[in-house]
Amino acid sequence: xxxxxxxxxxxxxxxxxxxxxxxxxxxxxxxxxxxxxxxxxxxxxxxxxxxxxxxxxxxxxxxxxxxxxxxxxxxxxxxxxxxxxxxxxxxxxxxxxxxxxxxxxxxxxxxxxxxxxxxxxxxxxxxxxxxxxxxxxxxxx
Numbered sequence: 001x002x003x004x005x006x007x008x009x010x011x012x013x014x015x016x017x018x019x020x021x022x023x024x025x026x027x028x029x030x031x032x033x034x035x036x037x038x039x040x041x042x043x044x045x046x047x048x049x050x051x052x053x054x055x056x057x058x059x060x061x062x063x064x065x066x067x068x069x070x071x072x073x074x075x076x077x078x079x080x081x082x083x084x085x086x087x088x089x090x091x092x093x094x095x096x097x098x099x100x101x102x103x104x105x106x107x108x109x110x111x112x113x114x115x116x117x118x119x120x121x122x123x124x125x126x127x128x129x130x131x132x133x134x135x136x137x138x139x140x141x
Contacts, residue, residue, distance in 0.1 A: 002139065003035045003078075005102040007095075007112035010132055011046050015059040015069070021132035025111060028139060029076050036077045037105035041097045043077065046070065080105035102127050111135050 006025065013022035028034045038046075049055065050066045061069070080101050095117050102110040102122070109128040110118055122129045130138070 002108045002135075003037055003106060004029075004109045004111050004135070005037050005042070005098060005105060005107045007098050007110065007114060007118075008042075008045050008049050009113045010111050011073075012049055012055055013113065013132075015050065015061065016055070021136055022113075024136055025132045026073075028136075029073075032076070033139060034135075036073075037080050037101055037107055038077045039080045039082055039097060039101045039104070042101050043070075043074065045097065046073070078105070099125075109135060 004025075006029075010022045010025060013020055014026040015023075017023060025034065029036045047066070047070055050059070050061075050070070051063055056062075056066075082100050082104050095114070098110065098112070099118060099121055101107070103125050107127055109130050110122055111130055111132055112118060113131060115129050115131060118129045
């Protein structure tokens with residue numbers, strides 16, 4: 001099973017449309033065909049971003065429904081402890097915790113819509129950076 005770290009952009013996109021690749025990736029996590037990894041700070045970022053008013057307008061979930069979704073996601077995620085902080089590696093400080101989850105969790109891939117933000121740093125640590133659609137091509141028969 002592939003070990004993956006999902007960038008917040010993927011989780012947000014997954015709730016915004018059921019037809020997109022991000023949603024398909026989350027379904028593979030739910031089917032346990034992918035093992036999602038996250039640190040506590042990364043998971044808290046998922047919550048904070050999903051509860052922003054601009055995202056709530058699009059995904060249409062009330063905060064309680066977001067909490068329910070996050071509880072289900074948390075049950076599927078393997079928690080990652082950050083033993084080493086590798087900062088700075090990225091131009092965007094918000095990307096650092098995603099990269100640290102991938103490095104410390106020994107991820108096979110970091111899944112994001114922002115490939116350019118992670119490419120150089122992930123290459124140093126030999127972690128694949130894939131868009132959700134690229135990951136789906138590798139996982140699906």
